[in-house]
Amino acid sequence: MLIKNVDIITENKPDEIIYGASILIKGDTIERIIKNGEPLPNDTEIIDGNGMIAMPGFVNTHTHCAMTFLRNYGNDMNLQDWLFKKVFPAEDKLTAEAVYWFSKLAYIEFIKSGITTHVDSYFFMESSARAVEEAGIRAVLNRSVSGISDPDGEKLKESSSFFRTYNNSCSGRIKSVLGAHSIYTSDEKYIVKVVEEANKIGSGLVTHLCETQKEIDDCILQHNATPVEYLDRIGYFDVDGMKIAAHCVHMSDNDIDILARKNVSAAINMSSNLKLASGIADVPRLIKSGVNVSLGTDGASSNNNLNMFNEMRLAALVYKGLTLNPEIMNAETVLSLATANGAKAILDNNIGVVAEGAKADIVLIDTNSPSIAPTNELAPAVVYSAGAGDVNTVICNGKMLMQNKELLTIDENETVWNVKYFARRILSR
Ligand SMILES: [Zn+2]
Structure with missing residues (x-):
């Protein structure tokens, strides 16, 4: 060609x-x-x-594809209420078949807006892998786990087994990674288990990190450390493989220094952080401190689109407004966040x-x-x-x-029909 x-x-x-x-x-x-x-x-x-x-092609380094079914559901709420009152109860009713269709809808939006690679943290990842294979895109699939929903450790086992089966599968288009959802959905014992498993099977780790001020305040009260210091102490950033921290909104100089030293990439989700009133990550400061910064769309429920043009636009404009400095984030820098830096975040030097x-x-x-x-x-x-x-x-x-x-690879009408059908069934139950 x-x-x-x-x-x-x-x-x-x-x-x-x-x-x-x-x-x-x-x-x-x-x-x-x-x-x-x-x-x-x-x-x-x-x-x-x-x-x-x-x-x-754009590299979307943080998303939850199947959350398309919650698009335009649970709006104008803060993260804690949105997550615990709306998202988690609805997600409890998901099925493998539904996740297949919900993910496919995300992929349609990805392809139409130029995203060729994404990092998806969710569950029923076999369904996602099947949909990725058909869609022809590239993905890092993380069977996300959390201590509060995994009392017997079965889900961590499932995540580990998914990694071993799917990492570097599908002609290299599918990679996998482990990761605890966040510090506020798992206790220390559970996060240590996730780190041990990652070390055992040679996986990197992803997580949501420093998303809200509440997360920081609770962590300092409970662990006498910021979320970054706490995870660093546990060894979360010492694994060998990709390390991606999604959000990085509220960070001290020491936190940023730890990310830079431990080669942890930041996945910044401008729209999601604004919509959930979580705050604004200090991207210029992260870049200046040597952190590899990339962009993510987060899920369709907190955005409500999966479109990197929206994320780039915000990244290019918001800091100018905040600092009154028109040169603080130029277009070339922002374009790199959405492409080459994303590739660097997933340790793939063949793309981006x-x-x-x-x-x-x-x-x-x-x-x-x-x-x-x-x-x-x-x-x-x-x-x-x-x-x-x-x-x-x-x-x-x-x-x-x-x-x-x-x-050329996905039937749009069939997908939208199925998404509406399964979303209605799940949300009306
Ligand atoms: Zn997320």
Whole structure:
């Protein structure tokens, strides 16, 4: 496959753009980037890239895909009330079949908005794996566990067994990771067990961390330490593998220093933190301190979209408003958070860039769209003007998932119908 005559935001070197080039894809890999004027192969399928921006697929480093069924349910509440009064009771009624359809709905939104890779923390992960395989996207699947819902440790065993079966499966498109949901849904004994299991099977760890002020205050009262200091003491950040802390809203200088030293990536969820009135993570400070910062959408119930354009826009605008400094987060930095930094968070150096030898995870954005033309400067065009409606074509692992806005791997009508059916059954019970 040859994407011909396209402007490329590579994310391979800082702010690098290659104009009018062609991208030759062989199998799942970008074989060559052919500069304007060099001879082109003619024995391959041609995709016309004229008037398009090619960029790496977005990496959404924190989400809960099947929570699409709770979209527009339990709104305008704080995290604790939303989670314990609305989300957890509804999730108790989930089935494997329902999770399959709810996840597929998320994947439709992902593909249509250019997300090719995501980190999903949920349960019934075999259903998610089946849906990921069919959808053609890339995923890190975490069978999320918590002490309050796992008195006999069976769910941790299930999570560990899922990791051993699915990590690096599906031609490498599926990875897995362990993780305790949060410090406020597990006691210390349980979190220690999760760390021990991760060390035993060679898994990294993900978790929700420092999301609300209440989490910090309760932790200091109970453990005489901030959540980061507490998890560090337990060894949570000493495992070998990907380490992702979702949210990182309320953090001391020492907390940030620990994350930087222990190579823990932050997954920032701007919309979710704003909607649940949790606060605003200090992304500029995290970056300055050397933490790898990436972006997540969180679940559809606290956002209520799964769209990285929304997250990038907030990340680019909010800090300008807070600091009155227009240079504090430029478009190029924000675009890296949503692509290359996400790849770094999941320790996958084959994605997050458009470069020779990288996996072919490529999004084409139509610059003739009325909402983004003219695209005088490419990265700002993507961050400040583009939206999901401007995504024209999506390729993941060398396979076409959407072409000229036509979804190729998922039946949209069938999925929406099933999601509405199962959501109604669950929420009316
Ligand atoms: Zn979350």
